[in-house]
Structures are given as structure tokens and as C-alpha cells.
Amino acid sequence: MTAPLLDVADLRKTFVVRRGFPRAETVRVQALAGVSFTVGEGEAFGLVGESGCGKSTAGRALLRLIEPDGGRVLFRGEDFLGARSRRLRELRQKLQIVFQDPFASLNPRRSVGRTLAEPMHVHRLGSKAEIARRVADVLDEVGLPRDAADKYPHEFSGGQRQRIGIARALVLEPDLIVADEPVSALDVSIQAQILLLLDRLKERRGLGFLFISHDLGVVRHFCRRVAVMYLGRIVEDGPAERIFDAPLHPYTRALRDASPVPDPRAKVTMARLEGEVASAINPPSGCHFHPRCPHAMDRCRVEYPEVTEVEPGRRVACHLYPAAA
Amino acid sequence: MTAVVSDVVAAGPLTALWIWSRRNKAAALGGLLVVLVMLSALLAPWLAPHDPLEQSVLNRLDPPSAEFLLGNDPYGRDILSRILWGGRVSLFVSTSAVLIALVVGSAIGILSGYVGGPFDRVVMAMMDVLLSFPSLIMGLLVVAMLGPSVGNLIFAIGLTAVAPFARIARAPTLVIKEREFVEAGRAMGFSHLRIMGVHILPNVASEVLVMGSLWLATAIRTEASLSFIGLGVRPPTPTWGGMIREGFENILDAPWLAVFPSIAILLVMLGLNLLGDGLRDATDPRLRHE
Numbered sequence: 001m002t003a004p005l006l007d008v009a010d011l012r013k014t015f016v017v018r019r020g021f022p023r024a025e026t027v028r029v030q031a032l033a034g035v036s037f038t039v040g041e042g043e044a045f046g047l048v049g050e051s052g053c054g055k056s057t058a059g060r061a062l063l064r065l066i067e068p069d070g071g072r073v074l075f076r077g078e079d080f081l082g083a084r085s086r087r088l089r090e091l092r093q094k095l096q097i098v099f100q101d102p103f104a105s106l107n108p109r110r111s112v113g114r115t116l117a118e119p120m121h122v123h124r125l126g127s128k129a130e131i132a133r134r135v136a137d138v139l140d141e142v143g144l145p146r147d148a149a150d151k152y153p154h155e156f157s158g159g160q161r162q163r164i165g166i167a168r169a170l171v172l173e174p175d176l177i178v179a180d181e182p183v184s185a186l187d188v189s190i191q192a193q194i195l196l197l198l199d200r201l202k203e204r205r206g207l208g209f210l211f212i213s214h215d216l217g218v219v220r221h222f223c224r225r226v227a228v229m230y231l232g233r234i235v236e237d238g239p240a241e242r243i244f245d246a247p248l249h250p251y252t253r254a255l256r257d258a259s260p261v262p263d264p265r266a267k268v269t270m271a272r273l274e275g276e277v278a279s280a281i282n283p284p285s286g287c288h289f290h291p292r293c294p295h296a297m298d299r300c301r302v303e304y305p306e307v308t309e310v311e312p313g314r315r316v317a318c319h320l321y322p323a324a325a
Numbered sequence: 326m327t328a329v330v331s332d333v334v335a336a337g338p339l340t341a342l343w344i345w346s347r348r349n350k351a352a353a354l355g356g357l358l359v360v361l362v363m364l365s366a367l368l369a370p371w372l373a374p375h376d377p378l379e380q381s382v383l384n385r386l387d388p389p390s391a392e393f394l395l396g397n398d399p400y401g402r403d404i405l406s407r408i409l410w411g412g413r414v415s416l417f418v419s420t421s422a423v424l425i426a427l428v429v430g431s432a433i434g435i436l437s438g439y440v441g442g443p444f445d446r447v448v449m450a451m452m453d454v455l456l457s458f459p460s461l462i463m464g465l466l467v468v469a470m471l472g473p474s475v476g477n478l479i480f481a482i483g484l485t486a487v488a489p490f491a492r493i494a495r496a497p498t499l500v501i502k503e504r505e506f507v508e509a510g511r512a513m514g515f516s517h518l519r520i521m522g523v524h525i526l527p528n529v530a531s532e533v534l535v536m537g538s539l540w541l542a543t544a545i546r547t548e549a550s551l552s553f554i555g556l557g558v559r560p561p562t563p564t565w566g567g568m569i570r571e572g573f574e575n576i577l578d579a580p581w582l583a584v585f586p587s588i589a590i591l592l593v594m595l596g597l598n599l600l601g602d603g604l605r606d607a608t609d610p611r612l613r614h615e
Contacts (some may be wrong), residue, residue, distance in 0.1 A: 060508070063512055088514070095512070097512045101505060101510070104505045105504075107506045107524055110524075118515075168513075278470065
């Protein structure tokens with residue numbers, strides 16, 4: 001079997017914060033408590049969860065924008081976390097990121113053309129003329145006029161800026177794009193356009209995507225497989241339709257019931273999720289979800305459930321689904 | 326609003342400057358003052374009616390007259406010519422000092438803010454130590470230790486201004502390094518040097534330049550103060566501070582000796598402060614969208 005495009009295993013990250021006055025206390029926030037998943041060639045893999053569950057940290061840690069504390073990230077079988085300077089720079093070309101906030105993700109003092117050309121200059125990908133041609137091509141590809149190259153970010157709308165952000169991710173010809181809430185900051189009508197653009201890129205370029213979002217509708221549309229995160233751990237993963245049509249983990253069920261369905265005839269179901277997201281500083285004992293879980297048992301309060309494969313390609317971490325004996 | 330700005334830009338930089346001046350009258354006046362003083366210092370060899378070093382016993386302590394517009398000093402030298410020539414020295418020393426402090430201070434500030442952690446804390450503690458010396462005392466110390474010369478004077482004044490520039494460059498760096506375009510740069514494999522120089526520096530530049538114009542005024546004052554207490558450029562080379570001190574001995578008999586160089590210092594400091602305030606308002610994003 002060939003290695004998957006991206007293989008993340010047991011990724012860990014704990015933030016250490018000192019806070020309080022006059023006696024500062026050291027507080028540990030476990031943002032990633034061993035996250036594992038794989039993304040196949042040309043596959044769109046979704047990572048969903050509430051805000052603060054660590055999904056964005058996972059995206060940044062696997063790209064080494066935040067150095068993870070432990071775990072393994074293999075890109076086509078090659079160790080990305082252990083890669084040293086030269087090789088790391090080469091590998092970085094293949095893994096790119098698109099950000100949520102199209103206003104913060106572009107340097108306000110650089111024209112779009114320079115922003116797009118810079119990575120190619122840095123990696124010495126061709127002569128000046130070739131780079132200029134590539135910039136024009138990539139602007140075409142993301143649906144922006146060619147004269148956009150001479151303008152500055154503030155002259156564009158949010159949706160157009162997001163196209164520029166996508167164009168910047170594309171110029172280095174990556175094989176995987178980490179899309180961190182790429183449409184969450186946009187109007188719904190613009191969201192659809194950007195999603196269509198990402199769809200087209202996926203088809204035409206065979207790009208793999210790690211799609212991080214809290215919007216289940218968007219993830220369901222875009223992704224083939226999905227993992228659901230809660231407090232730094234993946235609680236359930238599997239094919240997108242199966243996860244959303246027949247969720248197993250009580251958290252996934254609550255999440256699905258709480259997300260709005262764009263159908264006027266659909267019955268409005270009240271959110272069954274009570275209470276706040278538990279604190280990652282002081283996670284509850286046992287299964288982190290038990291204080292909010294309608295099915296919590298005694299066992300849930302003391303023991304974190306193991307990840308169990310319940311169907312082929314479908315795993316869940318919950319005591320309701322004991323491992324096949 | 327953007328449409329208005331681009332129309333102005335399309336009409337040419339001079340028109341844009343004109344429109345900006347109409348909106349910021351105080352800053353424009355300041356800019357005009359600074360340009361006039363700089364020009365008069367630069368063009369001193371052509372503007373000065375007399376040799377600033379030429380002595381004449383006949384004219385000693387003469388009040389302003391038709392031939393010597395601002396009067397003469399105890400050696401009979403022409404005050405106007407000495408002010409014009411003295412401006413060259415005063416402005417050269419203070420401008421070089423501020424430029425050096427601006428470059429070194431911004432580099433330290435950006436590096437410190439970008440690296441962060443214990444390195445940042447140590448560097449900033451060092452800057453706080455520098456800041457805690459009043460600039461005049463610091464200048465005094467350095468010049469007293471190294472001896473008065475133009476080079477040492479520049480070094481002394483520059484040293485007092487490094488810490489403020491480091492602080493002013495560090496603060497926006499802390500904000501900008503968390504922005505996603507910096508993360509994007511790292512994801513694309515840019516070096517730290519490139520991120521600091523190409524992506525952070527231009528976004529810090531406006532704050533630093535405003536600070537520069539305000540500190541130039543302070544540097545001129547420091548230079549004058551050091552010259553006044555005799556630690557500046559050696560006589561007979563004219564400097565504004567030195568002229569005030571020489572005039573001070575005859576302040577009751579011949580007040581024009583000290584008054585005219587003081588007015589020169591006043592004008593350039595007023596101009597620089599007006600200009601600096603105007604620039605600060607113009608670059609402050611909170612005031613930009615009124």
C-alpha cells in the first residue's frame with residue numbers, strides 16, 4: 001500500500017501560560033491530546049468541532065507554524081516534523097494554508113502581484129517573465145481580473161481577498177491545502193462561490209484538502225471523510241455522509257441537531273447540548289464529554305474511552321460502543 | 326474614500342501634497358519651517374553675507390545694523406553668518422544621531438519583538454536602563470568620557486535615542502507578527518530575516534518615522550544643551566548652543582547674541598513638532614477614517 005498524502009499520528013500540543021498576580025500560576029492548556037488522521041491524495045478531509053476544541057491548532061501544528069510537542073506527521077511517507085532547514089523549505093512548498101480572516105491574511109502594504117510573486121522568487125521558481133506569467137495564470141484560475149495584480153488588498157472585497165489568499169496558496173503548486181475556516185468570515189452568497197472555486201481546484205489539480213470548519217453543512221458538501229474533535233481529541237471519524245446521517249458519538253449527534261438546516265419545512269429541533277464547552281485547562285475526568293452527555297454512565301466519569309473501529313473506516317471513542325470482544 | 330484618494334494620487338504628487346497641506350495647516354507650516362531652516366543651513370556658504378570666523382575689533386558687540394543684520398559678537402563676528410553656518414553643524418550632528426538611532430533602534434525593536442520570550446525581556450530591560458538616564462546626563466557622560474568631537478557627539482546623542490526607537494518599533498511588531506500574513510510567509514518557507522525586513526518593517530515604518538521627526542527636535546535641543554555647557558563642538562566652529570553660551574556672558578549688554586540663535590532653535594523645534602504631530606495624526610488609523 002502506498003503512503004497516504006498526509007499521515008498525522010498522535011499529534012500533541014500543550015500551551016503553557018503564566019497568569020495571575022501577584023503570584024503567577026503556571027497554567028497548562030492541552031490543545032491537542034493525541035490527534036491522528038490521514039488524508040489521501042486528492043481527498044478532502046474535514047475537521048469539525050466547536051470553537052476552542054483545537055481544530056485550528058491541529059492545522060497549524062502539522063504545518064509547524066506552531067511547533068507541536070509530540071507526534072508524527074508524514075507527508076507522502078516522509079517525516080515532516082523532523083525535516084531540517086533545506087528539506088523543510090522544499091517540503092513547505094507542497095503544504096499550504098488558507099486562512100479564515102481575509103483581512104489579516106494579506107500584507108496591506110504589498111500589491112497583490114508582489115504578494116503572489118514573492119514565494120516564487122524566494123524559491124527561485126523561474127525567471128521574472130515566467131513568474132509574471134504564473135501570477136496572471138493563477139489570477140485567472142481563482143477568477144480575478146488580471147489588473148488585480150497592481151492593486152492593494154484594501155481595494156478588494158472580502159470574497160475577492162479570499163480568492164487572493166487562495167491564489168497565494170496555489171503559486172507554489174502545493175499538493176495539500178490546509179483550509180482553516182476558509183469561508184466562515186464571508187457572506188453566505190460569497191461562501192458558495194468560494195466553495196465552488198475550491199471544488200474546481202480539487203477536481204482540476206487533484207489537490208488534497210484538510211478542511212477545518214465549525215459549519216457542518218459546508219463540511220458535508222465539501223468533504224469525503226470527516227473527523228469530529230472535542231477538547232483536543234478526535235471523538236469520531238468516518239465517511240462524511242455516514243457521520244452526519246447516522247452519528248454515533250453523542251457529541252456528534254448533538255452537534256448535528258444544533259446546526260441549522262436550510263429547509264423551511266424542517267422541524268426545528270432544540271439544541272440538546274447543555275452547558276459550556278469544558279475547560280481545556282481542567283478537562284473533566286474520564287471522557288471529557290460526560291458532563292454534557294445525555295448517556296453518561298459511571299464508567300464515563302473515570303475512564304477515557306478507547307478509539308474503536310465500529311464499521312470499516314468508521315471509528316468512535318465512546319463507551320456506548322464497546323470494542324468487539 | 327478610497328476613490329477620493331486615488332483621484333488625488335492620479336493628479337500627481339504635488340497636487341496631493343497641496344490638498345494634504347490644506348487639510349493639515351499646522352503640519353504644513355511645520356514642514357515649511359523645517360524645510361526653510363534645512364535649506365538655509367545647507368546653503369550657508371552662499372547665503373551668509375560674511376565669513377563666520379572673521380573677527381573685527383571695530384565691530385565688537387555692535388547691535389543689529391544694515392551691514393550686520395543680527396549684530397556682532399564679542400569678537401566682532403557676524404551673528405547672522407554664524408547662525409547660518411552653526412545650523413549646518415547643529416543639524417548635521419542631530420540628524421546623523423537620529424538616523425543612526427532610528428536604524429539601530431528599529432532593528433533592535435523589531436528583532437526583540439519578533440523573537441519574543443526571554444530574549445525580548447532581556448533586550449527590553451536593557452532598553453529600560455538606557456531610558457532611565459535623562460538624555461542630557463547620558464550625553465554628558467559619554468562626551469566627558471570620550472572627549473568632545475563631532476563623532477562622539479553624534480554617538481552620545483544617538484545612544485540616548487536608541488531605546489525610544491526600539492520601544493516604538495517593538496510594539497507594532499508584537500501585533501503584526503501574530504497577523505496571518507506573517508504565518509502565511511512562514512508556511513511558504515520565507516526566512517525570518519525576510520519576514521522581519523519585508524513584511525514587518527514597512528508596517529512599522531510610519532510609527533518610526535513620526536517618532537523620528539519628534540526626536541530630531543529633541544536631538545537638536547540636546548546638542549545645543551551640550552554645546553551650552555561646553556561639551557559640544559569646539560570653538561571657534563559656530564553651533565547654536567555654543568553661540569547662546571557665548572552670548573550668555575553679555576546677556577544684559579548685548580541680548581541679540583543669545584536671542585537670535587535661540588530663535589533659530591525655537592523655529593526648528595516648533596517646525597519639527599508641528600510636522601511630527603501632523604504626521605502622527607495622518608498615519609494613525611483611528612483618525613484616518615473620520
